[in-house]
Amino acid sequence: MGSLELRNVTKVFGKTEIIKGIDLSVKDGEFVVFVGPSGCGKSTLLRMIAGLEDVTSGAVVLDGQDVTAVAPAKRGIAMVFQSYALYPHLTVRDNMGLALRQAGAPRSEIAQAVGRASAMLALDPYLERRPAELSGGQRQRVAIGRAIVRTPSLFLFDEPLSNLDAALRVATRIEIARLHRELGATMIYVTHDQVEAMTLADRIVVLRAGQVEQVGRPMELYNDPANTFVAGFIGSPRMNFLKGAALGESADTVGVRPEHLAISRQGNAIPGTVSHVEKLGGETLVYVRSEVHGLLTVRLFGEQDFSVDEAVQLTPEPPRSLRFDAAGRRLR
Amino acid sequence: MRARSQPGRSIAAHAILIAYTLIALFPVWVIVINSFKSRRAIFAQPLAIPTPETWDLVGYTTVLENGDFFGYFLNSLTVTVASLFFVLLFGAMAAFALSEYRFRGNMLVGLYLALGIMIPIRLGTVAILQMMVAAGLVNTLTALILVYTAQGLPLAVFILSEFMRNVSDDLKNAGRMDGLSEYAIFFRLVLPLVRPAMATVAVFTMIPIWNDLWFPLILAPSEDTKTITLGSQVFIGQFVTNWNAVLAALSLAIVPVLILYLIFSRQLIRGITAGAVK
Ligand SMILES: Nc1ncnc2c1ncn2[C@@H]1O[C@H](COP(=O)(O)OP(=O)(O)OP(=O)(O)O)[C@@H](O)[C@H]1O
Ligand SMILES: [Mg+2]
Numbered sequence: 001m002g003s004l005e006l007r008n009v010t011k012v013f014g015k016t017e018i019i020k021g022i023d024l025s026v027k028d029g030e031f032v033v034f035v036g037p038s039g040c041g042k043s044t045l046l047r048m049i050a051g052l053e054d055v056t057s058g059a060v061v062l063d064g065q066d067v068t069a070v071a072p073a074k075r076g077i078a079m080v081f082q083s084y085a086l087y088p089h090l091t092v093r094d095n096m097g098l099a100l101r102q103a104g105a106p107r108s109e110i111a112q113a114v115g116r117a118s119a120m121l122a123l124d125p126y127l128e129r130r131p132a133e134l135s136g137g138q139r140q141r142v143a144i145g146r147a148i149v150r151t152p153s154l155f156l157f158d159e160p161l162s163n164l165d166a167a168l169r170v171a172t173r174i175e176i177a178r179l180h181r182e183l184g185a186t187m188i189y190v191t192h193d194q195v196e197a198m199t200l201a202d203r204i205v206v207l208r209a210g211q212v213e214q215v216g217r218p219m220e221l222y223n224d225p226a227n228t229f230v231a232g233f234i235g236s237p238r239m240n241f242l243k244g245a246a247l248g249e250s251a252d253t254v255g256v257r258p259e260h261l262a263i264s265r266q267g268n269a270i271p272g273t274v275s276h277v278e279k280l281g282g283e284t285l286v287y288v289r290s291e292v293h294g295l296l297t298v299r300l301f302g303e304q305d306f307s308v309d310e311a312v313q314l315t316p317e318p319p320r321s322l323r324f325d326a327a328g329r330r331l332r
Numbered sequence: 333m334r335a336r337s338q339p340g341r342s343i344a345a346h347a348i349l350i351a352y353t354l355i356a357l358f359p360v361w362v363i364v365i366n367s368f369k370s371r372r373a374i375f376a377q378p379l380a381i382p383t384p385e386t387w388d389l390v391g392y393t394t395v396l397e398n399g400d401f402f403g404y405f406l407n408s409l410t411v412t413v414a415s416l417f418f419v420l421l422f423g424a425m426a427a428f429a430l431s432e433y434r435f436r437g438n439m440l441v442g443l444y445l446a447l448g449i450m451i452p453i454r455l456g457t458v459a460i461l462q463m464m465v466a467a468g469l470v471n472t473l474t475a476l477i478l479v480y481t482a483q484g485l486p487l488a489v490f491i492l493s494e495f496m497r498n499v500s501d502d503l504k505n506a507g508r509m510d511g512l513s514e515y516a517i518f519f520r521l522v523l524p525l526v527r528p529a530m531a532t533v534a535v536f537t538m539i540p541i542w543n544d545l546w547f548p549l550i551l552a553p554s555e556d557t558k559t560i561t562l563g564s565q566v567f568i569g570q571f572v573t574n575w576n577a578v579l580a581a582l583s584l585a586i587v588p589v590l591i592l593y594l595i596f597s598r599q600l601i602r603g604i605t606a607g608a609v610k
Binding site for chain 2: 047050051052071072073074077078079081082083084085086087088089098099102103146
């Protein structure tokens with residue numbers, strides 16, 4: 001039980017419309033990731049689902065019930081915040097147990113729920129500590145624990161890993177994936193991180209300026225984006241956009257992913273000069289400046305030797321090229 | 333980052349601070365030592381510490397015999413503590429509303445409340461007196477408490493709303509998700525986090541109230557409602573001033589503020605330096 005439906009929700013702050021009519025339905029048990037550029041309204045939308053921000057118009061429907069006017073704590077939703085937001089004066093145990101205590105659950109039940117969550121997240125040694133006495137990673141686990149304890153039908157995560165270092169981020173990401181499998185609850189997750197979005201999501205929602213650009217499974221968005229925005233936003237390094245006219249195409253823009261651009265030292269495809277090379281060990285990124293198309297990125301497998309200012313030729317793999325019209329819409 | 337300590341600078345800084353402390357404490361010191369001396373000794377050697385010859389508690393005995401000194405004391409304490417309580421409570425509540433909720437006129441209300449910082453409440457003395465007469469509150473401690481609460485609120489709202497804006501939104505939202513009411517969020521999450529600011533406001537509010545002579549003289553000069561500052565004035569006559577008694581009364585008057593100050597000072601220091609060290 002944790003299906004969510006947004007019906008044409010909007011949000012206006014003062015005179016500016018931040019969320020411009022979003023329709024979305026999330027199935028029970030699904031893992032949905034919101035991505036989009038900074039300031040596009042991801043956090044605002046999440047807070048509207050949680051009930052922390054009122055909805056200017058439209059409806060939030062949980063399990064078939066309109067909860068637009070229901071208080072946050074009564075929605076059966078738990079939220080994990082970017083800044084952890086642990087209660088500084090309470091111990092880890094009390095932090096995790098507070099929601100149940102507020103709901104009037106008996107002591108034994110609270111103890112049991114806290115015990116289960118802390119075992120799941122390996123927090124047992126820290127139960128009597130205060131948040132100030134924990135590391136960043138431990139704090140984030142407590143914040144997740146606090147959400148689990150309430151056995152909500154819907155979890156909301158607002159960039160939960162962005163304050164952690166790279167190694168911890170990977171570990172916690174795997175932890176969250178495991179929790180999703182074990183709990184089977186619906187999860188909505190906001191992130192800036194491509195890898196988090198691609199690896200965790202059943203479906204990704206790409207937002208831009210308060211509107212949904214595209215919704216789909218990660219590979220759908222990657223291989224079959226609806227417009228240049230989604231094509232450019234999903235995938236790292238970014239997709240190359242070539243001028244259609246210069247390639248003799250009818251389309252305005254041709255999108256080619258860096259791994260679908262072949263590079264060679266002779267031939268007569270797209271001429272350019274190497275402007276920068278990044279060697280990452282497993283792969284090599286070559287940045288090529290073309291007179292016509294601007295700066296293009298080529299991704300090569302393994303270690304490759306190219307030197308700056310070297311003249312090269314680029315060839316797009318025709319079947320993997322995506323064609324867009326002047327407004328950025330995909331031509332199929 | 334901690335700069336390597338440079339002995340020269342550190343000595344200079346300490347010398348300045350010590351000099352300032354001495355200058356600030358000097359009048360207090362003079363009052364206290366002279367309160368234990370005989371009248372002749374006060375005038376002969378005002379800076380000397382009391383010796384067995386000059387030792388005289390006549391000031392204290394006069395104060396304790398003359399008038400209901402203990403009563404004045406209690407009046408001052410009642411007025412100060414009650415006003416402080418209301419200033420902190422209402423100030424914090426108003427600050428929370430201003431910093432936490434978006435509503436029409438939020439800015440205007442905030443500005444209106446802050447206006448009181450710049451306009452001295454004494455300008456309104458006549459109107460206040462008329463109001464108190466109409467309400468039948470003249471010669472009651474309630475009158476003083478009401479006036480002092482009004483006097484303290486602007487600065488309290490101003491300082492506290494600034495601090496409350498810095499309390500993490502996520503924390504308050506986490507409380508809302510966990511089912512805390514807005515009152516619980518205010519009392520249990522926000523207030524403990526702005527405690528240093530509360531202490532700062534408490535000290536800035538308390539001292540002018542304790543020392544005030546103006547409003548007790550105008551609103552509550554009766555024997556039953558005299559505050560200690562007003563009560564001490566009986567010893568200052570037009571022709572003769574009983575210096576022993578005045579000094580003894582002043583020395584006694586320092587004690588309670590000192591105690592209140594010590595209670596708040598630990599928090600106060602954190603309040604002043606808050607944000608300096610993250
Ligand atoms: N309380 C508010 N009053 C006015 N405008 C607001 C308020 N909260 C957010 N906004 C605006 O709404 C827009 C969306 O903000 P939001 O925090 O949802 O962005 P976001 O997508 O989460 O960005 P980020 O990725 O940087 O976290 C921003 O332009 C922001 O300035
Ligand atoms: Mg955000």
